[in-house]
Amino acid sequence: MRISPPEIHDRVSNAIARLQDDEGAFRRFIDKHRLDRLEFWLVTRFRYFPGSATPQDFLTFGPYTSVSKYQSALDALVEKKMAERAGEGRYRLVESARKALTDGYNDFFSRVGRPTGLPDDAGEALLDWVDRVYTAAQRQSEVPTPILKAAHSVLPETDAVWVQIERRLVGLSIYREESHIAAWREAGYTGPRIELSTQLFQSKNGLTYDALRAKADRLDDKDFVSALSALHAAGEVVQREERYRLSLSGRAAREDIEAVTDRHYARPFAALQDDEFERMIQALEKLAHK
Numbered sequence: 001m002r003i004s005p006p007e008i009h010d011r012v013s014n015a016i017a018r019l020q021d022d023e024g025a026f027r028r029f030i031d032k033h034r035l036d037r038l039e040f041w042l043v044t045r046f047r048y049f050p051g052s053a054t055p056q057d058f059l060t061f062g063p064y065t066s067v068s069k070y071q072s073a074l075d076a077l078v079e080k081k082m083a084e085r086a087g088e089g090r091y092r093l094v095e096s097a098r099k100a101l102t103d104g105y106n107d108f109f110s111r112v113g114r115p116t117g118l119p120d121d122a123g124e125a126l127l128d129w130v131d132r133v134y135t136a137a138q139r140q141s142e143v144p145t146p147i148l149k150a151a152h153s154v155l156p157e158t159d160a161v162w163v164q165i166e167r168r169l170v171g172l173s174i175y176r177e178e179s180h181i182a183a184w185r186e187a188g189y190t191g192p193r194i195e196l197s198t199q200l201f202q203s204k205n206g207l208t209y210d211a212l213r214a215k216a217d218r219l220d221d222k223d224f225v226s227a228l229s230a231l232h233a234a235g236e237v238v239q240r241e242e243r244y245r246l247s248l249s250g251r252a253a254r255e256d257i258e259a260v261t262d263r264h265y266a267r268p269f270a271a272l273q274d275d276e277f278e279r280m281i282q283a284l285e286k287l288a289h290k
Contacts, residue, residue, distance in 0.1 A: 002269075002274065002277060002278075003281065004262070005261075005262035005263075005265045005266045006262065008265070008266070008269065008281070009173070009176050009265065011281055011284040011285060011288070012169050012172050012173055012176075012284065013173060014284070014285075014288035015169055015284040015287045015288050016166065016169050016170060016173060017288070018115065018287055018288050018289075019112055019115070019162065019165070019166040019169070019287070020108075020112070020166065021111070022107075022108045022111055023111060025104060025107050025108055025111070026040075026104060026108065029100070029101075029104045033080060033082060033097075033100075034080060035080075035082075036073075036076075038065070038069065038070075038073045039073050039076055039077055039080075039082075041062070042058065042070065042073055042074060042077065043077065043082060043083075043093065043097065043101060044101065045058060045061050045062075046083075046092070046093045046098070046101075047101065047105075047154050048061070048150035048151075048153065048154065049092070051086075051092060052086035052087065052090040052091060052092040053090065053091060053092070054089050054090055054091075055067050055068075055070035055071040055074055055089070055091075056070075058070045059191070060146050060147065060150075061146075061147050061150070063181060063191035064191045064192070064194070064195045064218050064219075065191075065218040065219070066192070066218065066219050066220040066222070066223045068220045068222075069218060069219075069220060074091045077091070078091070081094065081097075082094065082097040083097065105156070106156075109156055109158065109160070109163050112160070112162050112163045112166050113160075113162060115162070115287060118286070118287065120161070122283060122286075123161040123162055123165060124161060125279070125283065126165055126280065126283045126284075126287070127161055127164055127165050127168070129272060129276055129277075129279070129280035129283070130165060130168045130169060130172065130280065131164070131168055132271045132272060133168075133172060133268045133269055133271050133272065133280075134168040134171045134172060134175075134268075135271070136267075136268035136269075136270070136271035137171065137172065137175040137268040138152065140267055140268060142182070142264060142267065143175070143178055143179050143182040143264050144178065144181075144182060145174075145175065145178050146178075147174050147177065147178055148171055148174045148175055148178060151170065151171060151174055152171065155167055172268075175265065175268065176261075176265045179261050179262075179264035179265040180257075180261040182260075182261075182264055183257045183258075183260035183261040183264060184257050186260065187253065187256065187257055187260075189257075190227065190230070192216075192219050192223040192224065192226065192227035193227040193230045193231060194257075195216055195218065195219060195227065196212065196216055196219075196224070196227045196228060196231060197231065197236065197246065197250065197253075197254055198254075199212060199215045199216060200212070200237065200244060200245060200246045200250075201246060201251065201254045203245075205243070205245075206240075206243035206244055206245035207243060207244055208242055208243055208244070209242075209244065212228075212244055228244075231250065234249075234250075234253075235247055235249055235250070236249060236250030236253060237250055
């Protein structure tokens, strides 16, 4: 019997975590250049832009963050000599930063070797299965996949089996996120509105205004207030005893989004026969514990 889409995603995520032990390489990159989390995220996303980009462009890859937050972080990267302005409202990495990032990824990929205790033929078999699912995710038409396409455009040219496996597993993780984005957009949500809905959906006892604002720190004040107002207007949020909670209809809407996400995410795995799927899951579980 096939496991549920959340369980599949869990197996994929655990295997990625095992393969992505870079021995602190990217942490050293972050510390050397004095980057915060958002700044590092922007630096890595510049890989998807061969030229320059606007703050708005990054919403494609991170729709839950306010544009003003991207603007401020990009300005900070300019101050830190990691980026430069490239015309009105546009930014690009300076060449030294782009080279340092490329070197960082090359170093990272060199560390993605065959996990101890797994034979070479185990990697060959796993690569066949995950590659077929990855290819199916790219070819399906129900979910727009701009993030997956961008990530695919910078795949390393390598014959290293475990690097190829790691990249395809990352692609499947990306596809899960794009399945979620497609689901909430189909339901008429915006990025800020789903961000608040998610925080409340994950809270058993609700959140005070200040706690909700703190958790939604990816939003600026304008987007936060607008999103909260939209949830109120749709009857998806109630306020009792100074705590915000999803209403029954709000929780039902959120559960529908999760169900659609799961249906989208499960679709590419149909590229495998049942026995192949089971063997792939077993291989991922074994990999995660090596």
